Amino acid sequence: QKEVEQDPGPLSVPEGAIVSLNCTYSNSAFQYFMWYRQYSRKGPELLMYTYSSGNKEDGRFTAQVDKSSKYISLFIRDSQPSDSATYLCAMIHASGGSYIPTFGRGTSLIVHP
Amino acid sequence: GAVVSQHPSRVICKSGTSVKIECRSLDFQATTMFWYRQFPKQSLMLMATSNEGSKATYEQGVEKDKFLINHASLTLSTLTVTSAHPEDSSFYICSASPGKKGYGYTFGSGTRLTVV
Numbered sequence: 001q002k003e004v005e006q007d008p009g010p011l012s013v014p015e016g017a018i019v020s021l022n023c024t025y026s027n028s029a030f031q032y033f034m035w036y037r038q039y040s041r042k043g044p045e046l047l048m049y050t051y052s053s054g055n056k057e058d059g060r061f062t063a064q065v066d067k068s069s070k071y072i073s074l075f076i077r078d079s080q081p082s083d084s085a086t087y088l089c090a091m092i093h094a095s096g097g098s099y100i101p102t103f104g105r106g107t108s109l110i111v112h113p
Numbered sequence: 114g115a116v117v118s119q120h121p122s123r124v125i126c127k128s129g130t131s132v133k134i135e136c137r138s139l140d141f142q143a144t145t146m147f148w149y150r151q152f153p154k155q156s157l158m159l160m161a162t163s164n165e166g167s168k169a170t171y172e173q174g175v176e177k178d179k180f181l182i183n184h185a186s187l188t189l190s191t192l193t194v195t196s197a198h199p200e201d202s203s204f205y206i207c208s209a210s211p212g213k214k215g216y217g218y219t220f221g222s223g224t225r226l227t228v229v
Contacts, residue, residue, distance in 0.1 A: 008154070036220075043119070043206050043220035044157070088156060090218075099210070100147075101218055105156035 006104030023089035030091040119221025136207030142187035143209035
């Protein structure tokens, strides 16, 4: 079992839809949780990070963490074609003092007009 | 915000030659930088952790003599692919963090390496 599981998709939705992206994890030592957006042939771009259970909102994006269930989500409201990209979740736990992130494999999102 | 500059963005080289990729943190000092490899439609595969002033830590299965990493300063790390072969063709990405807990990691824009 991988430490971080993420459905690769693709997930195809119409413009304006609410998108839900999810990751599950097995290591309860993970402390920090991040979501990255990656456009084709570009480096990942940090969207959000959280370090506690609950919700964090930033514009159209909401990150949700449920540590008891080892489950994190990213919600995108009013999705736009420009949101079409691969979304990667990432998690960090302190290992010998170095914070090395573990990534999910990414979910490909397609928002069609 | 934290910015990481990576170049070249794209390089084509002949089999047997070496290629150097640079990763610079522009507005912060990075004690640690990470090098990743990404295959099409796959996630990021951590290759090595680059530590300023010391040897890099390589992940299992990554040949350290083939992928030479140098972290000469707090703002620069380089990855040299030596004696490149077509199977080394991939997308290479570096990342760094200002070091604050939970800050998150900033990625470079990636380098598309094609070995012909």
